[in-house]
């Protein structure tokens with residue numbers, strides 16, 4: 025098994041503890057890599073390196089255009105390594121090679137877009153209401169940013185944080201998930217090759233409690249950019265609040281895919297299937313609730329079952345596989361628990377409902393694509409994030425009822441609407457409490473379009489121009505231009 029090292033201050037280092045843990049391939053359920061088990065001491069070193077790189081040396085002296093050029097060079101290197109990185113991700117987290125290749129080929133765009141944006145961040149000259157002074161603003165970086173990423177799309181979600189953070193001039197300490205660290209450690213080499221000064225990007229691996237917590241609570245960390253579960257996100261927010269730190273939190277959801285009776289049902293069936301079974305349901309934007317208009321309900325469910333039954337399960341490295349394993353053992357157990365909960369609540373299991381024991385599934389953590397009907401909106405299976413291939417189907421009668429059910433969870437990440445009516449599309453886009461609304465499509469994201477959650481799905485936005493503002497702070501500068509001190513005893 026290959027043993028990896030962490031990146032601190034431009035050097036590849038062992039953890040201070042000397043300890044390593046195994047990363048497991050979800051398809052074979054066998055360990056395949058040894059990951060450094062970082063701790064508090066490593067956090068001290070990495071944050072010190074990031075702080076020093078922020079204040080001294082080459083990085084703060086670079087023009088914004090030069091920073092942008094480094095990001096564009098990084099983009100080219102990622103593009104050249106895309107296939108190799110995709111294979112690592114697929115081996116480490118069990119997601120389909122086709123999906124990971126698609127992500128890796130798209131990731132360079134985040135670095136190009138924010139590289140291009142780096143020198144378009146401008147302050148303002150304010151036509152101030154006071155005589156004899158000149159007032160302008162500067163947009164400045166925050167300092168050291170902690171980026172904490174999950175296992176489902178490790179490099180994509182890191183790019184969403186690192187590209188704007190670096191474009192804005194911050195330095196970064198990045199902690200990937202303990203379940204998918206290898207791609208981060210290999211990716212780290214590209215920062216060196218692109219020419220980033222040492223310490224601008226540092227990578228620490230290990231467990232959330234041992235590396236993540238000391239990183240978040242460290243006095244020299246200015247901001248935490250986190251993607252993961254809402255419970256962990258809540259804890260991250262509490263820790264950050266004690267230090268009055270900035271956060272962006274991207275925390276998953278219980279997104280509704282709403283099919284009206286005027287929809288193109290062939291397209292809608294594909295959209296609902298792709299919303300929940302692509303990526304084995306392990307995405308924050310999974311359309312885990314299908315809301316179907318009563319008049320097309322029976323016909324739609326039959327088509328849904330027919331299409332879902334055709335899903336080919338198997339080795340995620342095989343390009344023909346459509347549904348891979350669940351990434352982690354705890355996740356596998358959590359999904360099985362939710363299937364039992366749904367059955368206990370009286371939902372009707374129409375497809376799947378358990379382990380997939382087929383030869384093509386190896387010894388991996390596979391769960392059959394599962395569809396429940398007879399689901400009521402208040403059931404736990406319709407309220408809580410499962411993060412697996414489990415769909416809850418709920419009928420509705422009116423637009424009003426669809427909106428009420430769709431908005432009736434604690435989450436608000438995304439929603440899908442299937443209709444031919446432009447009036448209905450626009451009305452639903454307005455009324456749905458979600459950071460993203462897709463009409464007649466699902467699972468589309470872009471480096472150009474802001475992404476984030478309403479309600480318990482998160483705080484702040486990633487991607488698009490909005491994202492760079494999350495990594496900047498505004499300074500107001502006042503300059504006297506008349507040269508005589510006004511009355512020192514009153515405010516100017």
Ligand code: NDP
Nearest residue numbers: 173174200201202231232236237252253256275276308411
């Ligand atoms: P977590 O939210 O626990 O993990 C996300 C990241 O946070 C990982 O890097 C993790 O490290 C880190 N972390 C965990 N605990 C802490 C802590 N106390 N302080 C600082 N960092 C911490 O996700 P899980 O893997 O446990 O999955 C749990 C649930 O979260 C899933 O079932 C799913 O519902 C949801 N989820 C949502 C995602 C999304 O895209 N929104 C992505 C992944 C999960 P480590 O891996 O070492 O624990």
